[in-house]
Amino acid sequence: MASRSVAVSVVLPAYNEAGTLRKTVDVTLETLASFLPHDSFEVIVAEDGCEDRTPEIAAELAAEDDRVRHVHSDDRLGRGGALERAFQTAAGETLVYFDTDLATDMRHLEELVEAVRSGEYDIATGSRRMQGRKADRPASRDIPSSGFNALVRLCLRSDISDHQCGFKAFDREVLFSVLEDVEDSHWFWDTEVLVRAQRGGYRIKEFPVDWTPRADTKVDLIRDVFGMGSQIGRTWWQLSVQPRITRRTSVVAGTLLTLIALALMTVYLDPATVLAEMAAADPVLVTVAGLIYVLTWPLRGLRYRDILERLGYRERVGFLTGAIFISQTGNLVFPARAGDAVRAYVVKARRGIPYPSGFASLAIERVFDLLTIAALAGTVFVGLALTGATSDLQAALFGSGPDAQQSGRVAVTVAAGVGVAAFVALGAILVSARSDTNYVRTTVTRLSSDSYADYVAEILERFVGDVQTVASDRRAFVTVGTASLLVWTLDVLVAVIVLAAFGVDVSLAALLVVGFFAVSVGNLAKVLPLTPGGIGLYEGAFTVLVVALTPIAAPVALGAAVVDHAIKNIVTVVGGLASMIVLNVSLTTAVEESSGVADSEVEPDTDVSVSEP
Template identity: 70%
Template sequence: MSRAVEVSVVLPAYNEQATLAETVTITLDTLAEFLPEGAYEVIVAEDGCEDRTPEIADELAAEHEAVRHIHSDDRLGRGGALEYAFREAEGETLVYFDTDLATDMAHLEELVESVRTEGYDVATGSRWMPGNEADRPAKRGIPSLGYNKLVRLFLRSDLQDHQCGFKAFDRDALVTLLADVEDEHWFWDTELLVRAQRAGFRVREFPVNWTPRGDSKVDIVRDVFGMGSQILRTWWQLSVSPRITRKVSLGAGTLLVVVALALMTLYLDPSSVLDAIAGADPAIVVLSALVYLLSWPLRGVRYRNILSRLDHASDGWFLTGAIFISQTGNLVFPARAGDAVRAYVVKARRGIPYPTGFASLAIERVFDLLAITVLAGSVLIGLVATGGTDDLAAAIAADIGTVTIGGSAVDPAAAARTALQVAAGVGAAAILAVAVIVVNARREGNLVRRGVGALSSDSYADYVAGVIEQFVGDIQTVVGDRNSFLGVGGGSLLIWTLDVATALVVFAAFGVDVTLSLVAVAFFAVSVGNLAKVLPLSPGGIGLYEGAFTLIVVGLTAAPELTATTALAISIVDHAVKNVVTIVGGVVSMAWLNVSLTTAVERTSDVEAEADPQD
């Protein structure tokens, strides 16, 4: 019998054996009150159930011509099951509500007709609008109220209730919206409503009478936390990401640097900074450049080991030159354009495919992060073990002075020592975490997704698990071969050690005694400075590195000779030495390898397009 279905009602069902039959019967009876026979269908979207729900759904479909059962072997999540069922539905008006029938079914006609005949693209019931009756227990009502306020604040929604399981959609509107909706679980409703408003669709919200039935399947801790993270993800995608372009990043970065320099002149005399720089021992400054230069062949060897694990052999000196050129590109051009330059150079001169070039860069960055973590943890543990925390705690206390809390004096030095000991514990945990990641990367089975899934089951958790798996996967590429792993891991540690050693030599050039506590401070200053440079806000991170370096040095030392002026002068010289070595090496390498930096940067868009696996 052919039917002209106008309305498709989807009932998301997960372990609903106790209520499903009654729900379907009530739904069919209610639809029959205002729609002609054959104009509607009821779809049971059964989502990987563990009880008798699938059998009951089959029985209902066999008994009623208007009932269909759509089964999923795997758990798709609430949003995933709805989306799958909607794509299989026949009607032009698509409806869903929760199978517990918490919303009074007397509102069903109003919900359906809002879309079917009144021209709205989306209609949703609301438990928070005036004019409704809703029995909201505190354990549900308070989190719901707070959640909806956050959605209105961050996502600029005009609706009062985003999670009421009582909604209807125009098919064309829903298909358009689903192309951008990423969540597959409890946040699915919210994301649909927010994106519908942003896209200019007509959305109607009306009050409904609502009575809770049984226990909510929302995990107050796990799912609410997951939905909170989804609010941030959607806010970033809709409000922040579209505004971040290369032009905006460069402009903002330049403005930031200018403002920072302008403010700095209020507290520091530029001439005194220049005088401090002029007073540095030039011979020791040259020595710092030589120390930094030693790290570059190590970079080439490390990159060679990474490429060898990707089945592409090359020589270390060529790769050192390629890295020189790419880092020079990062200094000269904004938004880290040098990364694509390296992929271009190794492709043009050694035939290494672009995807391999970018994959090798990702692996290199992962090991840089691991090296920073291990060195930071080791420095903290070493400070505590050797008593070096005393000097550092005294330096911090000297800047803080006496602290009084609740009428009692607090010893800032003791508090600082305790904080450093706790930090050392965190450092030890970080080193252990690195060890676990490396060991896990050597296993065939990855435990990451299982561990993240224990905390949250929404799509954002799935995204986080994917990022971590990619991180572990990059390590896994290298750890399969012991020699390669030792080469890449050990090389990363040596490279970062030499980076810090360069800064320590610069400290010596300014007449500062190099003590154990200064070694720790220098490591943090250099590490934080380099992390600041990751943000593509200025070419080469100029200004960002100096600012971060100076703040760390001034904040963690109290040596009389290490004033803010001297610390800034040291940061400028340290960064300048490293940039000069990079540029000189880049110019020499470009001449040696016959590479035009301008041409390489112009090819950046082609490089990135060819590296895209979808192309």
């Protein structure tokens, strides 16, 4: 770092700017010298993992003029990451940056710098949207920019009209105070700094600037829609929701979640029917069935532990079982199994397991679940076909009948599709694992050539790679597959015991065969949230298959399906509530306990050096 006294540090974020960098530095030095003493400022080239001659040119400029310094990074840090790293090496009390294309008219630089240097404002930023500016913006830039700024003002309660104008100045102390909470290191960095500064009560000056685009651009699907949109959502959660959730409200929310889950069960389960059928069944056997189902949960925790171990994370079975309980309870409330995201959030926030690995471990678990129950259903179906027992099943499924029969027909159709999709997905995973072609990056780059696409591709590559790690590892495949088989065998045993509790006159062998088929098909059908005829797909499939393959009467079969499903859902929500209380799992609390995880998750290891005379 320079030893001379520096009041103003200007950072130029440079990524592949070999063609313009020298001119930009010359113009910057000349403009600063027009209103500041010669030795009171410095210009820092924040070169960000460039692939052209930008590093060499930046080093030459630093050698030629002692007011110029070069901060080099071997790897791409992202726009925000490069700026932060350069600001940390800066000597000035007033920190400035602007884009190296000099799209903003440099006659505004003095106003920008002096707004902060004078002490009147803590932050100053140019605006291409305020009255009095001249900005010749093509529709390809103006339309997405307008939408983005409108969303930020609406969702994050910002008063700024143009959050991403690359022309800003900061008081050093204020900036580093704000940066303690800023998580993004890419294109949203500017916006997050401004929004958090407003929430911190800092004085911000926004003034109109003349701006001329120096290069054409296109709306980028990944960066603009997924990247920026998700960052708005994250910041909204952290600023607007997180402060309102305490330990007490977390417990209350968990209780409400359970009550809602129980209430929603009545949408597809008639409470009167449930009570009547349970009253008619042998309470001892029903209790035994419930206890056996409880045993499946530590097995799920053990299986999840094995999956995470293959990905390089070792956690306690008790914690993982609780996380599964909570997510499965959420699945009873949220549509399309959206509760699974809760588990990924919990293991990330509480244990620092990155989101890609968290979702990958979930995907692995789901793939093995679907493969196991699809294999069970397929094996039983082949056995039935060989013994000629499928004629009654065909008549039951494709003949006319009541709502339950129609529900069963839809359920079997859905189950068949889901089962085939599971095997196709496994095949694709294994093929891609053995291929040298990077299908993820190829697909992403077809959608976007923006630098943010690299960041998205890295996340997806980590996700796919984690799935492939387990699926292509023979030992892991056998271990996780065996655990899955045990989990679903116990699940079937619960249904068989419930049927026996109704006093059905059917051999144990027949009950096991029908139980494996009915439970497997019913669970495959539940993957899609469909309930034709007002009856749940699980109950409909279970009833039709049991009636078609055994002499059990339809009312008894339906009652057994209702009780079986009720037992499993009740165990799930009770376990979910207990886990929320014991683990104190609040999304907000989890984020607070894992502060700093997000930054370490996305920031690569880099070799950063500083060039100066």
